[in-house]
Amino acid sequence: MDLHSGSPYWAIKNSLYQGAHPLQENISTDVTIIGTGITGALVAHELCEAGITCTMVDKRAIAGGSTVASTAQLQYEIDVSLYKLSNEIGNKNATVAYRASLKSINDLEALFNKAQIDAEFVRVPTLLLASNRAGLRKLKDEYQIRKESKLPVDFLESIDLQNKYQIDRLGALWNDTSAQIDCYKAAVGLIQHHQKKHDLKVYPYTEIIGYKRERSQFVLQTLKGQTITCKYVIIAAGFEAGRFLPKKIMDLLSTYALVSEPMRPEQLWPERCLIWETRHPYFYMRTTADNRIMMGGEDIPYKNAKLRDAKLLQKTKALERKFHKLFKHIPMITDFSWCGTFSSTHDGLPYIGEYKDKKNMFFALGYGGNGITFSMIAAQIICNKIKGKKDPRESVFSFDR
Ligand SMILES: Cc1cc2nc3c(=O)[nH]c(=O)nc-3n(C[C@H](O)[C@H](O)[C@H](O)COP(=O)(O)OP(=O)(O)OC[C@H]3O[C@@H](n4cnc5c(N)ncnc54)[C@H](O)[C@@H]3O)c2cc1C
Structure with a gap:
């Protein structure tokens, strides 16, 4: 599958990162991460910081998938409104998902600061505009439920929008918890950081075409004929992860x-x-x-x-x-x-964790318009699972939710 085309701005603005080469031999590692986009990079970050040895592979250039095409807005608001999500999965779980997204923006900021990665992280507010009268009614319901769930939100009337932004719309929700980044720079920055700090091994242009299980280990096969033996596999393969799953989920x-x-x-x-x-x-x-x-x-x-x-x-x-x-x-x-x-996905939420009987194979699939905040959540949940720790968010994002 071709993930993007045209001229993604980040690919033009940033020079291509070439600090790694394709795999040439059979290797062993504790954890293999398939995918070097923002999800794989965040998983690698969490694992390296936890002292777990991991190796990354990608069939393309480093972070050359959806990550380089992303507009990289970080919002706690999920594509499916809290009002609608609460009707689908209950208010308790919907609020867990919204709160997890909100927290992940702070976690991303802290992580880039601590590792001193210039991801062009900038705090900016968000304006969610009513597109029409029906949209205004939805916004009023949404405002109410977010207030009750103690999520940060303000309501702006049409006159406020006109006076402050010169926008002619019927109303809007506003919050000041969002941010924006350069997603490609963030992924490459994290990978480079851990190559230096933790000797993270990264192999671009190395496609995984299949795997088998041998006792408690995985043996991954590459297109060019090498094998990678490991205890855990993380599928951070973005929209091409379907080949590792028995059924369509998005x-x-x-x-x-x-x-x-x-x-x-x-x-x-x-x-x-x-x-x-x-x-x-x-x-x-x-x-x-x-x-x-x-x-x-x-x-x-x-x-x-x-x-x-x-x-x-x-x-x-x-x-x-x-x-x-x-x-x-x-x-x-x-x-x-x-x-x-x-x-x-049907509920706007990502799929994170093991799929039924696929023990020790963890999926980090941050689908939807909030892919990057979901990537952060996935990295933390999966790292916790490998460390044997339960994560209170895992059931909301699991395959059997
Ligand atoms: C135009 C656009 C705008 C977007 N805007 C936003 C936004 O504003 N905010 C937001 O949060 N999200 C946004 N997203 C979504 C966000 O960009 C994605 O969720 C995120 O980039 C996904 O990162 P990833 O690492 O999971 O996937 P990718 O970046 O696609 O990385 C997956 C990697 O896996 C590799 N791979 C796949 N299969 C194999 C295999 N078999 N062997 C080896 N390697 C393999 C691929 O080559 C790829 O590099 C947007 C997406 C697009 C396209």
């Missing part, structure tokens, strides 16, 4: 994003907050460190990469139209656009 979507030419800082909206809306698929945006506007949305069901790519120009134009409708006074001009593959 729906794939094609998604589109663009970044503008650099703006003058005073041309950008107040607070440079993250903005998204109640409509599905939603339109969303953020800014970058070099004063560009980055936006995305226009999701459609994924059929194949050729069809996804063929719509890039049309979808770029649609994103531009949506932006100019929202901010008539900001002269945004597109510099680069790209498309990627994305996936959603």
Whole structure:
């Protein structure tokens, strides 16, 4: 599967990290992590810090999958509203999921600070706009349930939006707990850090095509014929993890994003907050460190990469139209656009942990629009499991939820 195409901004802004080579021989390790995206990098971080020896492999360049295409907004708000999620899985579990997401933003900030990784982590508020009257009604219900669940949230009336942001919408939810990062820089920074600090072994361009179990161990087979013997396997293979699972657990979507030419800082909206809306698929945006506007949305069901790519120009134009409708006074001009593959689960939550009888094979599948916060949660839950510690969040994200 081709995970993205076009010109992802982070791939242009950051130089390609080449500090590792493909696997050339048979090796043994305690834990193998399949995937060097942000999920694999965070899992490696947690394991290395816990003194557990691990090895990473990736069929592509390091962090060259969805991670390099991500717009990398960090929000505690999940694609499925707390109101809807509470109806589906009960308010207690829904609140656990929302609180876990909220905590993971703080954990990511602390982790980058402690390891001194410049992931361009910046705190920004979030504005969730009502797309229409129905959206406004949903926002009012959502505001109520988030207040009752003691989650950070404020309600902004239409007049507040007009006065402060020059946005003409019926209302919005606002909170100041979000952040944004450069996801590629974060993943590469973590991997480099642990290569130096813990002698983490990383093998790009090394595809795992199968595995067998020999007594209490796994023997992984690579496309080029080498084997990796290990006690535990972590599947951080993103949207290609399906080959390790016996059944389909997510729906794939094609998604589109663009970044503008650099703006003058005073041309950008107040607070440079993250903005998204109640409509599905939603339109969303953020800014970058070099004063560009980055936006995305226009999701459609994924059929194949050729069809996804063929719509890039049309979808770029649609994103531009949506932006100019929202901010008539900001002269945004597109510099680069790209498309990627994305996936959603029935309840908007990720799948984390072992799948039924697949003992010692842990899945870290941070699906949905909040993939990165889910990656942080997955890394912690899996590290705890390997250390033999129970994690109070695990049942909410498990395969048999
Ligand atoms: C356009 C776009 C915008 C997004 N915006 C946001 C956002 O604002 N906020 C947010 O939180 N999330 C966002 N996401 C989602 C987020 O980017 C993903 O959840 C996250 O990058 C997934 O990281 P990952 O490490 O799990 O997967 P990937 O980055 O895809 O890494 C998985 C790696 O596994 C490797 N691999 C797969 N199979 C094998 C195999 N058999 N052998 C060896 N290697 C293998 C792949 O090559 C790949 O490098 C967005 C995604 C896209 C595409």
